[in-house]
Amino acid sequence: MHMKERISRLCVAGGTRLFREALSKSLACPDIVVAGTCESVAGFLAAPLDPPPDILLASCEGAETVTTAAIEHLCAELPALRVVLLLDDPALAELGQWIRTPIAACVQRTISTEALRATLRLALAGERVFLADVIPLLLGRVADGEAAAAAPAASALSDGELRILARLAIGEPNKQIARGLGISEPTVKLTVCNILRKLGVANRTQAAIWAYQRGIGT
Numbered sequence: 001m002h003m004k005e006r007i008s009r010l011c012v013a014g015g016t017r018l019f020r021e022a023l024s025k026s027l028a029c030p031d032i033v034v035a036g037t038c039e040s041v042a043g044f045l046a047a048p049l050d051p052p053p054d055i056l057l058a059s060c061e062g063a064e065t066v067t068t069a070a071i072e073h074l075c076a077e078l079p080a081l082r083v084v085l086l087l088d089d090p091a092l093a094e095l096g097q098w099i100r101t102p103i104a105a106c107v108q109r110t111i112s113t114e115a116l117r118a119t120l121r122l123a124l125a126g127e128r129v130f131l132a133d134v135i136p137l138l139l140g141r142v143a144d145g146e147a148a149a150a151a152p153a154a155s156a157l158s159d160g161e162l163r164i165l166a167r168l169a170i171g172e173p174n175k176q177i178a179r180g181l182g183i184s185e186p187t188v189k190l191t192v193c194n195i196l197r198k199l200g201v202a203n204r205t206q207a208a209i210w211a212y213q214r215g216i217g218t
Contacts, residue, residue, distance in 0.1 A: 008124050009035040009051070013044050014059035014066070014086075023057070026113045032120060041066050045074060052078055055120055059086040059109065068101050075102040082123045086111075098130075105129035156198050162216065164191050168204055169211035 010032055012020045017039075024034040035053045038044045044056060056074075060066045071083060082104040098106045104123035107116070107130075119129045157165065167177045174192065178185040192204065201207050 006031065008032050008055060008120075009049075009053040010055050010057060010120065011035055011044060011049060011053040012037045012057050012059075013039070013041050019059065023059075027057075027117060027120070029117065032117065041070055041074060045077070048078075052081065054080075055082040055084060055104075055124060057084050057086065057120070060088070068097050071098075071101050071103055084120060084123055084129075103128075157195065161191055161195050161198070164188060165195055165207065165211050166216050168192065168195075169208045169216055171208075 008031060010024075010027065012024050012027075012034060014020075015023070020037040024037060028034055036049050038047070041056075041058050044058075058066055066085065071085075075081065075083060083102070084105040084107070085098060085103055086107060086109045088109055105119050105128060107119055111119070122129050163181060164177055167180060172180070174185050174188045178188045181188075192207075196203070196207055199207055199210050201210060
């Protein structure tokens with residue numbers, strides 16, 4: 001017998017009205033329907049939908065500030081609700097705070113529509129979704145001693161490389177690093193490649209984590 005596909009109800013909160021409308025239209029699909037939108041998480045709490053949605057997609061953009069306390073209160077009030085946060089450009093410390101709350105997912109606003117739909121489905125299935133590269137760091141699953149033994153010391157990098165790494169760790173792109181240090185962008189690009197090679201990491205995010213663990217750039 002053919003089983004009817006479950007349809008999940010979504011509420012979009014935060015951001016501008018145009019953003020909410022555009023996001024609602026792009027996410028609508030056979031198994032996800034947008035039950036409503038609201039200006040903020042506080043507005044959602046003040047005037048909850050009836051029946052309540054299965055998932056709340058909250059955008060932390062502009063004037064909308066969502067605190068961990070607000071999310072914890074929301075999840076306590078509606079324990080069945082799955083909360084997914086969209087952040088502009090989350091720093092490691094910020095992600096560290098959110099991963100300790102009951103939210104289901106925390107992703108960047110630049111995520112594609114298909115990836116966001118997949119995130120919503122995973123959240124509805126009871127999974128938690130975060131940026132994969134930072135999960136071991138944020139959960140503290142790598143002991144300090146093990147990390148120190150496995151990774152090279154900061155002394156392996158030159159002073160110039162350390163200056164570039166410090167700026168990379170706080171999210172500056174190559175062009176901004178070059179302008180800030182008074183060097184050319186190709187020089188920055190080459191130095192970043194050398195930094196990745198010396199640290200034995202695959203990308204800028206992993207290099208930023210390495211720097212974060214050692215207090216470089218923070």
